[in-house]
Amino acid sequence: QYRTASLSSSTGATASNYVDVTVVPGALAQSYTIDSITQLATQSKQQSNNFVLADATIASAVTAGATPGLFKAGVVNLRAVDGTVGGIPLTLTAGDSLQSVANKFNEVSSRTGIQASILTVSPGTYKIIYTATKSGEVYNFDLSATAPAANAGIESDPSGVLGSVGFNAAILGQNALFSIDGVALERETNTVTDVLAGVTLTLKQPSIPGNVKLDIVPDTTLVANAITAFSDAYNEFRVFASKQSLLGDDSRPSEDSVLYSNTVFRNIVSNVSNEITRIVAGITGSNPSQLVDVGISIENFPGNEENPETKNIFVVDPDKLKSALASNFDGVRKLFEYQQTSSNSNFVNFKRSNNLGALTSFSVAIDRTLNTYKATYTDPATAVVTTVDLEGTAISGGGISLKGKSGTIFDGSEYVFAVAGDATINVGISQGFGDRFYNLAASLVDVANGSLTQEINALTEAKTRNTEQITSIDDKLTAYREKLVQQYAALESALSRSNQLLSLLDAQSNARNNS
Numbered sequence: 001q002y003r004t005a006s007l008s009s010s011t012g013a014t015a016s017n018y019v020d021v022t023v024v025p026g027a028l029a030q031s032y033t034i035d036s037i038t039q040l041a042t043q044s045k046q047q048s049n050n051f052v053l054a055d056a057t058i059a060s061a062v063t064a065g066a067t068p069g070l071f072k073a074g075v076v077n078l079r080a081v082d083g084t085v086g087g088i089p090l091t092l093t094a095g096d097s098l099q100s101v102a103n104k105f106n107e108v109s110s111r112t113g114i115q116a117s118i119l120t121v122s123p124g125t126y127k128i129i130y131t132a133t134k135s136g137e138v139y140n141f142d143l144s145a146t147a148p149a150a151n152a153g154i155e156s157d158p159s160g161v162l163g164s165v166g167f168n169a170a171i172l173g174q175n176a177l178f179s180i181d182g183v184a185l186e187r188e189t190n191t192v193t194d195v196l197a198g199v200t201l202t203l204k205q206p207s208i209p210g211n212v213k214l215d216i217v218p219d220t221t222l223v224a225n226a227i228t229a230f231s232d233a234y235n236e237f238r239v240f241a242s243k244q245s246l247l248g249d250d251s252r253p254s255e256d257s258v259l260y261s262n263t264v265f266r267n268i269v270s271n272v273s274n275e276i277t278r279i280v281a282g283i284t285g286s287n288p289s290q291l292v293d294v295g296i297s298i299e300n301f302p303g304n305e306e307n308p309e310t311k312n313i314f315v316v317d318p319d320k321l322k323s324a325l326a327s328n329f330d331g332v333r334k335l336f337e338y339q340q341t342s343s344n345s346n347f348v349n350f351k352r353s354n355n356l357g358a359l360t361s362f363s364v365a366i367d368r369t370l371n372t373y374k375a376t377y378t379d380p381a382t383a384v385v386t387t388v389d390l391e392g393t394a395i396s397g398g399g400i401s402l403k404g405k406s407g408t409i410f411d412g413s414e415y416v417f418a419v420a421g422d423a424t425i426n427v428g429i430s431q432g433f434g435d436r437f438y439n440l441a442a443s444l445v446d447v448a449n450g451s452l453t454q455e456i457n458a459l460t461e462a463k464t465r466n467t468e469q470i471t472s473i474d475d476k477l478t479a480y481r482e483k484l485v486q487q488y489a490a491l492e493s494a495l496s497r498s499n500q501l502l503s504l505l506d507a508q509s510n511a512r513n514n515s
Contacts, residue, residue, distance in 0.1 A: 001025035002219040005199070010210035020202040023216055027198030034212040037203050038177035041135040041190045044151075045173075046143055047119075048128040049166035051098055056118050056126050061098040066164045071101060074159025079141060079152060081113040087147075087155025088112050098126055105130070113139045114153060135173055136188025142170035176203050220325040223332070227321060230434070231296060231314040234276070239301075241269045242310040264455040268444060273312060275436055280335060281380065282360035282430030287331035288324060291433065294332055295320030336434035343426040346418040350401070353412025354439045356431055357381075364390070364425045366400065366417060373402050375410060390415075412439075 003023040007015035019034060051069060053059040062071040073094040077087030088111045090104055098118060105116035105128075113134060119127045130153075132139040141153035144167045151172060157163065176187045185195060190203040199216065244259040253260035276291065276298060283289040292298070295317035303309035324332050340349050347364065362377035373392040378385050388410065390402040398420030404410025417423065444452040 002222050003027045003029065003216055004219040006215045008213050013209045015212045018205055018208045019212060020204065021214060022200045024198045027216055029217050032196065032214045033181055034208065034214060035179040035182060037206045037208055039174060039206050040203055041176035041188055042173045043135045044132040044140040044170060046130045046170040047168040050121060051126045052124060053098060053126060054124065056098040058097055060095045061101055062092045062094055062096040064094045066160055068164050071165055072159060072161050072163065074161045076157040076159065076161035077155040078112045078114065079147065079155055080111060081139065082111045084111065092161055102128055109133055114141055132173055135190065136175050137173060138188055140172045143167050178203060218329045220329065223325055224321055228316055231316050235313045237272065238310050238313050239307050242308045246308055264451055271440060275440065276312065280430055280432055281358040282428065283334055287328065288335045294324040294335060334430060334432060336432040338432060338435040339430045341428040344423055347425045348416050350416050351414040352439065354436050355409055355411045356413065357409065359409060359429065361428045364427065366423045368422055
């Protein structure tokens with residue numbers, strides 16, 4: 001969906017000096033000619049006469065009576081651009097400074113479209129510069145004119161608040177005038193967003209030498225980088241899998257091959273391997289249907305000091321990929337995306353899985369009267385015509401959600417028929433590599449039923465059980481050790497008493513012999 005835009009002048013001039021362009025994803029890939037920029041949009045401006053004041057922030061610029069060169073205290077109703085009837089009231093109070101007056105204009109500028117700033121002409125001499133908040137003729141104003149005069153900046157000034165200030169002649173703003181593909185256009189701003197859908201033109205100066213060609217094309221660089229990143233991620237997975245298959249010198253799994261005999265991991269590797277060699281079913285004509293068609297070949301990596309020998313890695317030919325994107329962008333897109341065509345535009349896919357396999361077409365019969373929703377397809381493997389029931393659930397607006405049932409080819413798929421009534425719909429599909437890899441990864445890590453998630457949970461539970469068993473055995477060993485220590489201490493005590501008794505008997509025997 002991402003786009004890039006380029007500008008080129010028919011005379012060799014630097015086109016970006018005259019116009020800039022930005023595009024959003026989904027903008028139509030197309031070429032246009034900017035024939036001319038006759039004039040740029042400008043803002044209405046007007047200067048007050050000079051104010052001779054000691055300073056602009058403290059000295060009074062507003063008096064109670066009409067004083068030439070100063071504002072008069074009271075209320076003036078400025079013109080409204082927000083639709084307020086009667087204008088926007090602006091109240092000036094005797095003693096207000098020139099800065100205070102400018103601030104009061106700016107406080108209501110979003111409603112009047114008139115903003116004010118102070119210009120220091122020389123020390124003690126000032127002007128207020130009034131500027132429209134937006135460019136174009138709609139925001140033109142003249143503060144010396146009262147409604148209903150053209151471009152009046154004042155609705156009414158019954159107190160004569162602005163009557164004694166004096167203004168230079170207003171410089172009225174103008175609209176931008178330009179032409180695209182021979183169509184004369186006029187806008188109030190130089191930033192034009194409503195001429196070409198998804199395209200913003202910024203007009204910079206008039207009088208383009210010759211004309212400027214605008215080309216909007218798919219951002220092939222961004223896509224190429226994404227495909228290369230996809231390839232790199234796949235290769236990292238393959239190398240990781242190889243590391244989990246390493247054998248030691250004794251022909252047994254190495255110390256780091258902790259997943260060598262893990263069934264879930266082996267199934268994941270097998271499923272990924274099955275995906276990379278497939279031909280995308282449903283792609284017709286000269287469009288690429290295999291990765292090798294866009295410069296992604298499958299080769300064996302001989303290994304290096306850091307990584308082991310690895311089979312079936314991706315090798316991207318950047319020139320071939322670039323050429324494929326330049327010559328057949330939509331074809332490359334089909335190779336990676338899920339594509340669906342339908343005989344009824346109200347029938348859209350909401351969700352899908354890889355259970356669709358090599359399916360390329362099916363039909364759906366919706367019968368609200370009988371409350372039956374059936375899908376019919378030709379089995380890609382057996383060529384047998386098969387009809388299965390879909391689960392229908394009413395949704396707001398009279399539409400219906402249709403889900404595939406467990407055990408069928410549509411298991412994991414969901415469709416929405418957005419209107420009421422019966423219908424028979426013919427559908428064509430192709431399921432590209434990006435879509436299938438996404439579905440595979442999503443099925444592995446699904447928090448409820450993902451095989452990888454379930455295996456991690458099982459290992460976590462086993463670890464918890466083993467930890468509990470280890471703790472139990474440790475507790476028993478500790479208790480047994482304490483028992484042995486107590487028995488040893490008791491034996492030591494008995495042995496000590498026996499030795500004491502033996503010593504006593506020896507002493508008594510020696511005493512009898514000596515007597």
